Amino acid sequence: MSPKVALVTGASSGIGEASARELLQRGYTVYGAARRVERMAGLAERGARTIALDVTDEESAEKAVAAIVAESGRIDLLVNNAGYGSYGAVEDVPLQEGRYQFEVNVIGAARLIQLVLPVMRAQRSGRIVNISSMGGKIHTPLGAWYHGSKFALEGFSDVLRLEVAPFGIDVVVVEPGGIATEWGSIAVDHLMEVSGEGAYADLAGKVAKGMTGGINARMLSQPSVIAKAVAKAATARRPRTRYAAGFGAKPLIFLRRALPDRAFDALIKRAVAS
Template identity: 40%
Template sequence: MKKIVVITGASSGIGRQTALDLANQGVQVIGAARTIENDQALSNHQNITTMNLDITSHASIAHFVTAISDQYSHVDGLVNAAGYGAFGALEEVPLAEARNQLDVNLLGIVDLIQVILPLIRKSADGRIINISSLAGQSYSALAGWYYISKHALETMSDVLRLELKQFNIKVVIVEPGITNTNWARITIDKMLSVTPKSSPYRQMAERQAQLITKPTQTTADVSRTIIKAMSAKRPKNRYQVRFMDRIAMKSIHLLSYALQDRLAERMMR
């Protein structure tokens, strides 16, 4: 019997790559995004069903899960790949943008999980894969709300893993670094729009913009890690994509807070 996996953020980047890779392995993929119907590579694939989903709308989520339950008796996996980065100084980012960052990167994910969990519980081996970031265990200037959202996503995932263990549902966090997608361009545009040239943070913002345009991995690299987490009999709680990132995440917890500050400041020079 085919596994059935739901992927949010499937219209671009990591979500799209993972949808195609899983489908090519014979998995039945339900690819979801706000606008996805015009993607021929997805909609024409025999193992992919595309559906519209606004992760910030409860009505959209309820309609989406109802449509799935009308067609499938269960769901084996959920990959939460929808997300974006709201960069800029905490002094300057409007709170409306901060709220939207949390809605997309955290609260919408929780809303979807709450609604779809009854279907995942019917699976013999349910998986929830939450796409976080190396930002989920670190911090940096001018990326506050993004880092806050990813730290919160990871804490939510840890709690959820404990709660769902009794149902044999495994909750896994995947922490990519900077990936070769449109994410960086969109993030830079948003950051510079809230950091005008007259801003005291403008020089720092321009440096940050340079840093996030230097990808360290491809969407195919991240997809392989997600699929590994999806298929492992005993998956780890967290996966990083590169060996050096695994070392960095293990090492960061051994550093003093002062040294962590110095490393974060050095990145921005």
């Protein structure tokens, strides 16, 4: 049998790069996709096929999927990993930025799903792994647009799972906790740019400190932890609908489920203030 074919978005660094490497080790033909192809040189050296892809550009997405199908004849796995965290007070974040957060984290993933589904239906098999976040189940201050996008991706994935099951296609959500990537520093830079002054400045400083310093920063998990969860989601004969992994993910998701809203609010406020 020929190797299964995987498309991994956001593969230039962090979770995407680690997931692409893990899938290569498991025998997949891996297409690593990102806006900056030159940053995937290390993946190419390991045997991945790298392609340019901007998930917010429909033409770019169409060309990428068409190129994979033309070259390999199939797509067995889509890992929707491309994304970022837009932080800032709701009052401060321009709506244009809020829309872009959803364009990257939700709409871009949805468009790629639309493009690969006809191929997977024709094969009568396929798997879609959507990288959400523990932030798709919990909430923290100044992350309304980010959390909103991940909550949306979670619900989107649940509905999609029901729709495509009759065609032999499965949909799995991976919910990372705190991971040691450039994601956090980028989110903090944006947070301080948007809300570092004004009415929310004090809260922004506390949130930024919590995201980049102290015990949290020292205990962050490596991207390889999530890569292994992605591989499990991709290869399990009967995968779970969700895999939570990485620092804080399982306990915080459990607490969110177990505690009343106000009690969880108090827990998060205490964590931010400490």
